[in-house]
Each structure stands twice: as C-alpha cells, then as structure tokens.
Amino acid sequence: EAQVTQNPRYLITVTGKKLTVTCSQNMNHEYMSWYRQDPGLGLRQIYYSMNVEVTDKGDVPEGYKVSRKEKRNFPLILESPSPNQTSLYFCASSFLGVDEKLFFGSGTQLSVL
C-alpha cells in the first residue's frame, strides 16, 4: 500500500531533551516536507527536500533539523525542544511537479513540557 509512515503518533517530552520524529514513504517520491499545524495558522512549512542530500528551510525552521540520506526517509530532529514547539506535525511527500498532490503522514502530536 502506498503510504507515508510517520512515528510516533503522540509524544510528550520535557524541555531540552532531544527527539526525532521519523518519516518514511514507499512511493519513490523525490519531494518530502515537514509542516507544523497550530490553531488559526494553518500548515506552516518547516523544512523540505527535493532529493537525497538536498534540504532547504521552509518558513519556520528555527529549532529544527532534518536530513535526507536516503530517498525514502526524512526525519525531523529537535535538538533541544522548547514549549513553543508543542504542535501537530505532518510529514508529506510527492513527485516533483506543479500538479503533483501531496501525500501526508498521519501526524505527530508533540507536547513539550
């Protein structure tokens, strides 16, 4: 089944404790992206990648890191989480192209205490 697999679904952590949210897709998509969703603000892009070893900042990259060592995986790393990073996070992927639709993972609800 074609899908974007994101883990964990829920995560509660404390300020400063490094964490990683994993994202994997099995559709051979070149493009992968991370978003956060906060009430009233819609989805905002954190980082994106057009292909292996190619990553770029989105609109809200501060406090996050990503890597794209393999085409299928695009983990999101929070080196030192803070309470303002409490949010709902989505990973998405697509083929390159203006008409290509995004496929989303099922989301990660992160709470930083």
Added chain:
Amino acid sequence: RKEVEQDPGPFNVPEGATVAFNCTYSNSASQSFFWYRQDCRKEPKLLMSVYSSGNEDGRFTAQLNRASQYISLLIRDSKLSDSATYLCVVNMKNNDMRFGAGTRLTVKP
C-alpha cells in the same frame, strides 16, 4: 497579507444545503490549486484539484478565477459526512505549497 486566506467559519448548515467556500491568494504567479479535506487532528487528504476551466466531482465543484486571484469550492446536497475542515492549497512554484488556515464545516441533521 497572508499568502492564502480563507474564511475560518464555522459554517453550520443543515443536511441537503448548498454551501460555498472562497479562498484568495496573493501571488499572481501561482501555478496550481487544490482543495484538501482534513478531519479533526488527522492528516489532510486531497479532495480535488482546481482547473482554470472549473471542474466537478459529484457534489463538489471547484472554480478558479485567476484575474481576481481566488478559488472556490461548492458543495451541493450536503451530507453529515461532509463535516470537516476544508483547506485551500496553492502551489506557488516548484512544489512550494501554501496552505490556508482552513474553513470548518459542520453539517447538522
């Protein structure tokens, strides 16, 4: 000005009603347009793409007005299962997707 703006709603309509959502975008060079549906705290899913000539998929009709920089979604004969948040999505260029904050729809019996 936000790049993609939607009326947040909520829209509360009875079953069988027709409801329309509008969305405006700021970048006149935007290349493609979509409506996504999002159920509470779940991942967005593509509802339909929006083409310049307008397009229809069952009870759903999407239209694009490039001159005025807005897109619309019309839902006819609303069902209870249509209750969700509808996201307007604009591809600025090269997979640079911009999302509206969403319009919440509740269809009541």
